[in-house]
Amino acid sequence: MEKVPSSLDTEALRSFVAGIDAGSxxxxxxxxCRSTSAVSAQLKKLEQQCGTALTIKKGRHLELTASGEILLGxxxxxxxxxxxxxxxxxxELLQGEIRIGMQEDFGESVMPGVLGHFSRQHSGVKITARIDRNQMLINAFTAKSLDMALIWQPPELTNDNMLIGQCPLEWIHHPDADVAGWLKRGEPLPLVAFESPCVMRSRATSCLDRAGIPWRxxxxxxxxxxxxxxxxxxxxITVRTRAGLPANLAIGTDLLPAPGSLGITVxxxxxxxxxxxxxxxxxxxxxAQRFTHVGRTFA
Known part of the structure; x- marks a missing residue:
């Protein structure tokens, strides 16, 4: 008789996800509303059911293993x-109306996967979606014409913000772009960008200014x-994340200063x-967390 596969414990999964989301x-x-020892016991039970470690201790913190990252989704x-x-x-099927906005970088990936699935599973909820630039979404949210917005982190967070994580910024260019030649000849670096105000445009120009590299x-x-x-x-050349990046463009160059990362906020x-x-x-x-750094640690 074939052995029946073991089932994952739902409450153990809930404790695992809650620990990851809380960061502790x-x-x-x-x-x-449980003791720390009870949650730890559920984590151990989950690891026994999976037959592998889900977290590993790094100093005073716990870090997700590769198996833990897979199980989380x-x-x-x-x-x-x-x-x-x-x-x-x-x-108790869900009802109501949600007005949602998202920055253009996320529209192509988040819109079909998340909103499409949600609408099919919860047909009683009416969704109105809008894709726009960061500042326009912030203005719409402030004017109370949006219930929720997925955007790039604004300069100053408010109590309405929830920072999801940091997304690496990259210099992106055509594979044949002569970045070395531009710099050697002292020519201003040609930039492609959104019209101002734009957080990524500002990041590109400010890091070039600090490095003393001319641009236009x-x-x-x-x-x-x-x-x-x-x-x-x-x-x-432009500064953006890899979200929606066309496959025929080149990423990064050691000749230019690193543009850092940008937060994703709800x-x-x-x-x-x-x-x-x-x-x-x-x-x-x-x-959205697919776009952020995967190396997260938890207390």
Whole structure:
């Protein structure tokens, strides 16, 4: 008789996810109204069920192993399906309306995967979506015409912000771009960017200024597709993340100063506490975290 595969413990998965989201399993224990030892025991149980370590101790912190990173995505999906099944059986299917906005970089990847799945699973929730530039989304959120927005981190965080993580910025250019030649000849570096104000444009120009490298804006665009088209045409170089990056463009150069990273933030209306918005927010956070650094540590 074939052995029946073991099943993952749902409550252990919930403790695991809560610990990762809280950044501390001790803090997760408080939120789950359990003792720290109980949460630790559930983590060990989960590791026994998986037959592998999910976290590894690094100094005073715990870091996810490769297996832990894999399980995290499955755990979120299993818990979402579990909770959805309970709501359906109890006749508590989600209802309402959500007005959501997202920065153009995330639209192509987050929109079909997250909003499409959410709409199919929760047909009782009406979603109105908008893709726009950072400042326009911030203005719309401030004017209360959006319930939630996924944006690049604004210069100063407010209490409405939730920082998801840091996304590496890259110098992106055509493979044949003569960056070394421009610098050797002392020519201003040709930049492709959004019209000002733009956080990535500001990051590019400020780091070049600090390095004493001259620059000039050779192309501006209202849309991300325009930015990619100009760089693909070899008109200049730009600073962006890898989100939506065309496959035929080159990434990075040691000849230019590192542009650092940029935070991804969720804005959420303070007066909205319904379950539909909370669930959609979590799905968006999960999707956006694919763009952030994977090396996270937890107390």
């Amino acid at each position: 399993f001790a803090l997760a224990a408080q939120r789950l 499955y755990a979120r999906r299993l818990l979402t399906l579990n909770d959805e099944a309970l709501r359906a059986v109890k006749g 804006i050779v192309f501006t665009s209202h849309s991300l597709s325009g930015i990619w088209a100009a760089v693909q045409a070899g008109l200049g 804005l959420r209306a303070e007066n909205r506490h319904d379950e539909a918005l909370t669930l959609l927010q979590q799905l968006m956070v999960d999707a």
